[in-house]
Amino acid sequence: MKGFDAKWRDVPHYINGITYDIWEGRQIGALRQLYAPGLIVRSPASVVVDNSGVIAATLATLAEFPDRELLGEDVIWCDDPEGTTATSDAYLSSHRLMCTATHAQAGAYGAPTGAKLRYRILADCAIRDGAVYDEWLVRDQAAIVGQMGHDLVDWVRAQIGRESGAAGCVKPMTPETDVPGPYTRRGNSDAWGARYAAVISRLMAGELDVVRSGYARAANLHYAGGVDAFGWRGADAFWIGLRAAFPSAAFTVEHVVGRADALSPPRAAVRWSLHGTHSGWGRFGVPSGAQVYVMGICHAEFDADGAIRREFALIDDTAIWKQILLHTGAHA
Amino acid sequence: MKSFSQEYSDLPDYILKITKEIWEDRGLSTLHRYYAPELPMRFPSGIVTGNRAVIDGTLATLAEFPNRQLLGEDVIWSGYDEVGFLSSHRNVSTGTHTGHGIYGPPTGRKFVARAIADCAAKDNVIYDEWLIRDAGGIVRQLGMKPKRFARDQIKREGGADRAVRPFHPRDDVQGGYVSRGNDNEWGARLADILTRIMEKDFTVFRHEYDRACRVEHPGAVGGWSFDFVETEWMRLRSSFPTATFDIHHQIGRSDTAQPHRAAVRWSLTGKHSGYGAFGAPSGAEVHIMGITHAEFGPFGLRREFTLWDEVAIWKQIHLHTGACE
Numbered sequence: 001m002k003g004f005d006a007k008w009r010d011v012p013h014y015i016n017g018i019t020y021d022i023w024e025g026r027q028i029g030a031l032r033q034l035y036a037p038g039l040i041v042r043s044p045a046s047v048v049v050d051n052s053g054v055i056a057a058t059l060a061t062l063a064e065f066p067d068r069e070l071l072g073e074d075v076i077w078c079d080d081p082e083g084t085t086a087t088s089d090a091y092l093s094s095h096r097l098m099c100t101a102t103h104a105q106a107g108a109y110g111a112p113t114g115a116k117l118r119y120r121i122l123a124d125c126a127i128r129d130g131a132v133y134d135e136w137l138v139r140d141q142a143a144i145v146g147q148m149g150h151d152l153v154d155w156v157r158a159q160i161g162r163e164s165g166a167a168g169c170v171k172p173m174t175p176e177t178d179v180p181g182p183y184t185r186r187g188n189s190d191a192w193g194a195r196y197a198a199v200i201s202r203l204m205a206g207e208l209d210v211v212r213s214g215y216a217r218a219a220n221l222h223y224a225g226g227v228d229a230f231g232w233r234g235a236d237a238f239w240i241g242l243r244a245a246f247p248s249a250a251f252t253v254e255h256v257v258g259r260a261d262a263l264s265p266p267r268a269a270v271r272w273s274l275h276g277t278h279s280g281w282g283r284f285g286v287p288s289g290a291q292v293y294v295m296g297i298c299h300a301e302f303d304a305d306g307a308i309r310r311e312f313a314l315i316d317d318t319a320i321w322k323q324i325l326l327h328t329g330a331h332a
Numbered sequence: 333m334k335s336f337s338q339e340y341s342d343l344p345d346y347i348l349k350i351t352k353e354i355w356e357d358r359g360l361s362t363l364h365r366y367y368a369p370e371l372p373m374r375f376p377s378g379i380v381t382g383n384r385a386v387i388d389g390t391l392a393t394l395a396e397f398p399n400r401q402l403l404g405e406d407v408i409w410s411g412y413d414e415v416g417f418l419s420s421h422r423n424v425s426t427g428t429h430t431g432h433g434i435y436g437p438p439t440g441r442k443f444v445a446r447a448i449a450d451c452a453a454k455d456n457v458i459y460d461e462w463l464i465r466d467a468g469g470i471v472r473q474l475g476m477k478p479k480r481f482a483r484d485q486i487k488r489e490g491g492a493d494r495a496v497r498p499f500h501p502r503d504d505v506q507g508g509y510v511s512r513g514n515d516n517e518w519g520a521r522l523a524d525i526l527t528r529i530m531e532k533d534f535t536v537f538r539h540e541y542d543r544a545c546r547v548e549h550p551g552a553v554g555g556w557s558f559d560f561v562e563t564e565w566m567r568l569r570s571s572f573p574t575a576t577f578d579i580h581h582q583i584g585r586s587d588t589a590q591p592h593r594a595a596v597r598w599s600l601t602g603k604h605s606g607y608g609a610f611g612a613p614s615g616a617e618v619h620i621m622g623i624t625h626a627e628f629g630p631f632g633l634r635r636e637f638t639l640w641d642e643v644a645i646w647k648q649i650h651l652h653t654g655a656c657e
Contacts, residue, residue: 012630073544100557
């Protein structure tokens with residue numbers, strides 16, 4: 001790990017370590033070093049190109065959720081030889097976190113509800129020279145909002161209002177708002193990554209029979225909205241519900257990492273997008289005709305037969321509803 | 333697997349296939365061949381003897397939950413042809429409560445709960461078995477509480493004098509399987525963790541578990557990280573603080589393309605003499621059958637699945653206190 005502090009053994013140690021140090025260790029000031037200048041953070045809700053406000057944003061989150069814990073479930077990573085500099089090795093880390101927090105104070109989510117939250121985040125970070133220099137992040141906003149007791153669509157409507165209406169609100173990530181970053185690679189060429197990308201591609205091509213061949217019968221599934229499901233029916237329901245809402249949208253596999261490590265099952269991380277018209281009935285209700293961009297990140301673990309035994313798939317339902325409401329004008 | 337039919341590639345394949353054939357494909361009568369005529373099947377709720385009784389029990393369960401599915405999550409196994417195999421099979425059961433049965437009149441509710449079955453197998457036949465279902469998880473999802481349900485169960489079974497006695501080692505019989513598992517280091521590690529918990533060394537979680545561990549426990553409850561798992565085990569141990577802890581069987585496995593895994597069958601036997609998960613200390617003599625599965629990762633124990641049967645524990649307490657009405 002040339003270019004990184006010698007205290008970090010490997011990429012998972014670094015990623016889990018800095019996450020802990022920043023949030024629970026309260027080393028928020030260290031973000032000045034740990035986030036490279038000009039870092040672009042893309043989430044479905046926004047594209048943030050100026051990270052000078054990151055300390056303020058972190059403080060705001062901690063003010064709203066003072067006991068927030070970030071439990072690092074997995075880091076699925078790859079080498080990035082093309083990103084290597086004279087001073088540093090480079091890597092792409094896909095980090096899966098389970099966050100726990102109490103909604104104790106007022107903030108971006110509205111008045112405090114006292115709700116005990118547990119929700120996942122999947123974050124793809126390009127790292128080198130001891131810092132994150134490009135990022136894609138999906139937070140399970142539907143789980144957060146639901147656990148606070150809000151109706152999802154009502155909450156998005158209120159959010160648009162809090163952000164001073166349709167004209168002034170924060171714009172979700174779309175090809176129009178996205179900004180190309182320095183990390184342009186597509187991952188590694190590991191067979192497990194290719195296998196998972198193929199499964200998702202087939203699901204998106206309407207080949208739902210891939211559920212029975214690609215997933216273990218008892219697969220443990222964890223989906224956006226804090227949904228835990230089991231087996232073929234669970235996988236079928238999530239992926240059909242998503243595709244049915246955007247039947248003609250362009251599906252693109254953006255990034256693929258696969259790994260077979262000694263202490264872990266074979267596993268994969270895939271980042272993908274759907275871009276097109278909300279023209280079908282599915283996860284998002286009445287077809288609205290809205291142009292929608294969906295960023296998804298998924299992790300999978302495989303069993304001894306090469307079937308998916310665990311899947312963690314996140315999209316941000318609130319960012320999708322925001323695009324729909326801004327299109328229909330039903331946000332007022 | 334020389335002594336098994338060619339249609340099975342390995343022990344997990346055998347276990348998963350016969351489970352599906354028996355339950356979902358309705359092959360109840362195949363138990364005449366797959367199960368030994370005199371097999372002892374130990375449930376926390378009591379011991380059942382012989383494959384005919386197992387067939388009747390299976391039929392009764394299917395009559396109550398006709399759409400019951402058993403999704404096999406893992407088979408952690410040990411042994412070889414000459415001495416027999418032991419399969420510790422963890423599954424997730426789903427079903428809808430549409431018929432009358434041990435859970436009372438149909439509620440129309442659905443449940444999702446785990447079970448772990450330790451089966452000894454040799455020559456294509458299961459001949460010794462220990463099975464724990466998450467009865468507390470099922471009862472809760474059907475809209476009842478384990479404490480009250482156990483009381484109602486005693487009534488349905490004819491009162492305290494006639495009710496079926498939960499399993500206790502004094503009623504045990506020899507079924508023919510005598511191995512205590514294998515000597516893989518991961519089995520030893522899980523056995524050590526459980527022993528430390530039962531010795532009240534509650535620092536063990538912060539030393540041996542991944543901070544992001546996911547833990548699934550009886551009552552169909554699950555949680556993340558140290559606080560959840562500590563509290564769960566503390567509430568069990570503090571209810572039975574002087575009970576004797578025994579490890580009966582331990583398996584560790586390091587299979588290709590799998591995390592290191594372990595399966596340990598254990599028990600607590602002794603007095604209900606403390607506060608914890610089972611209310612005021614009753615002084616009841618209780619036997620608790622437990623099975624724990626674990627997966628280890630780069631930062632320690634990453635997933636733990638433990639089952640004991642809350643209903644069987646409450647039943648032993650009620651039978652002791654006489655609070656059965």
